[in-house]
Amino acid sequence: MNRFHLRIFLLFLLLCSYGIIAQTAQRVEYRAVKYKSNVDAPLTNDELTKIKEVYKQSTEDVILNDKAHLKRIKHLLRNRIKILKLGIKDQHRRHTLLSEVELFNHFNPNLTRDLVFDKYGFNPLKYNLNLYPSENILYRIDGTNYYIRIMSQFQ
Template sequence: MRKIIYIFSILIFTNIGAIIAQNDVKKYDKWVTYYPSNVDLPFSKSELNKLEEVYDQNLKDQILDRPIRIKDIKDILRNRVYIYQENIKDLSDIGLLSEVALFEIYNKKIIRPVFDINNFNPLLYNFNFFSKLKQTYRVDNTNYLIVIKPRELQ
């Protein structure tokens, strides 16, 4: 009799666990990235130049042949990186751009460029583009701030 109760209780508890696990799946529906409509437009010449600078010979394999990566890169370049000039005098508590490692995995010839607000390539840097938090960096010896917004999730 004890064996029957023991086996019966195991069956009940394992089924309850399975039911709870199936219901929890609905919580993770919100982990879908929202892409603004501008990611559906083709790459601009400037964007392609930035990609070529970083990915070199690996551009096609690593980005252009992967539709989701294309959307991610377009979202980064078009929607998530902002540069502005801050009027606060003391910005010393904000991390420096020079402290961010370069992203040299695909192009070992990359050298740290002199900052140019009009031609800044965020892909050159090993920023954590998939962080859930906003990131801010200060361009050395300036009051320019680079802000990287987190991805928007639906």
């Protein structure tokens, strides 16, 4: 019986040591989002049009009445999403093609892909892009030298 108690006691010590190790794991670093002052300005007509195209009747409830979400969308459109034209040497790298990204048609099932790319009329909200990456990412627009760069929100 003495051996049995010794085994139970050793098992108890072993399990306790796992609990102590788990509690001393490294802390996760908190990184705050850095907003520029331009997110405090009202939406432009172009921005509102892009939002309404994607969110339709839910625009008020989902975006306009939610100040935090509205601020994130403004930050995306004004500061973090850029359309770039890159040279030939950059085209050899493998980037996700825009045609491989699903449409974000949850609020508007009639949403369609752009048949022709227009740098100035392009609506990045239409696509289910990774809008909150931890590092900058690129998407290539099919058949063009243009790329969508989404910058990390922590820069």
